[in-house]
Amino acid sequence: xxxxxxxxxxxxxxxxxxxxxxxxxxxxxxxxxxxxxxxxxxxxxxxxxxxxxxxxxxxxxxxxxxxxxxxxxxxxxxxxxxxxxxxxxxxxxxxxxxxxxxxxxxxxxxxxxxxxxxxx
Amino acid sequence: xxxxxxxxxxxxxxxxxxxxxxxxxxxxxxxxxxxxxxxxxxxxxxxxxxxxxxxxxxxxxxxxxxxxxxxxxxxxxxxxxxxxxxxxxxxxxxxxxxxxxxxxxxxxxxxxxxxxxxxx
Numbered sequence: 001x002x003x004x005x006x007x008x009x010x011x012x013x014x015x016x017x018x019x020x021x022x023x024x025x026x027x028x029x030x031x032x033x034x035x036x037x038x039x040x041x042x043x044x045x046x047x048x049x050x051x052x053x054x055x056x057x058x059x060x061x062x063x064x065x066x067x068x069x070x071x072x073x074x075x076x077x078x079x080x081x082x083x084x085x086x087x088x089x090x091x092x093x094x095x096x097x098x099x100x101x102x103x104x105x106x107x108x109x110x111x112x113x114x115x116x117x118x119x120x
Numbered sequence: 121x122x123x124x125x126x127x128x129x130x131x132x133x134x135x136x137x138x139x140x141x142x143x144x145x146x147x148x149x150x151x152x153x154x155x156x157x158x159x160x161x162x163x164x165x166x167x168x169x170x171x172x173x174x175x176x177x178x179x180x181x182x183x184x185x186x187x188x189x190x191x192x193x194x195x196x197x198x199x200x201x202x203x204x205x206x207x208x209x210x211x212x213x214x215x216x217x218x219x220x221x222x223x224x225x226x227x228x229x230x231x232x233x234x235x236x237x238x239x240x
Contacts, residue, residue, distance in 0.1 A: 001186050002181075002183065002186050002187060002188035003188065004188055004189065004191070004194040004195065004196050005195045005196065006194050007193050007194065007195070008193055024195065024197050025169075025197070026169040026170075026171045026197050026217065026218075027168055027200075027219075029149070031171075031195070049145075049146040049147050050146075051144070051151075061122075063122065065121075066121050066122050067122060068122035068123065069124065073126060073127050073175075074124040074126045074127065075124065075127070075144065075151070076122075076124050076125065077125075077144050077146050097146065097217070098146075
């Protein structure tokens with residue numbers, strides 16, 4: 001009846017990259033797992049902060065005036081409205097935390113926009 | 121200027137147990153680190169869900185009709201209003217995620233209530 005959510009198990013269930021999948025909800029916030037490799041697009045989320053937690057690999061988030069490296073066992077909060085571009089030189093496993101309804105490309109849209117609210 | 125938040129570093133900065141410390145905010149939510157060992161008190165949070173992520177050790181959450189074990193690399197969402205009692209047989213390192221202002225003892229109060237909104 002009561003089951004924990006195991007991150008490694010969730011990551012074992014899919015191989016595709018840049019397609020966040022919901023694993024849990026806390027009030028109106030969602031926890032998502034995603035695999036990434038390579039460069040994403042510049043975007044921002046004008047209405048919300050966004051949390052990145054790295055489990056494997058290494059995530060670089062580029063800002064217009066700097067960058068941050070986030071490694072396993074680390075997190076980072078991208079403030080609302082701040083333009084950013086994720087990058088990973090190796091396949092990287094992340095947990096994203098943000099309100100339900102937030103798109104991966106923010107308000108930029110485009111071909112990199114993933115289907116939202118897919119549970120795994 | 122841009123620095124990740126390293127969980128192991130944050131846990132290295134204190135030894136006391138049952139005293140959650142804030143390490144980050146996402147909108148009106150807080151990320152807290154806490155070390156626990158032994159039994160806590162029964163309580164609930166009528167206004168919010170509460171997320172537990174285990175980094176070291178093992179957390180058991182007792183419910184009135186069952187229990188869940190949460191190990192490193194796992195998370196659990198305790199739904200709002202559900203009575204629960206955390207327990208750890210060894211010192212256990214957790215991340216808690218909940219709205220700003222939530223007390224560790226919920227509406228129960230008592231001597232186990234920690235000072236809220238302490239940053240580390």
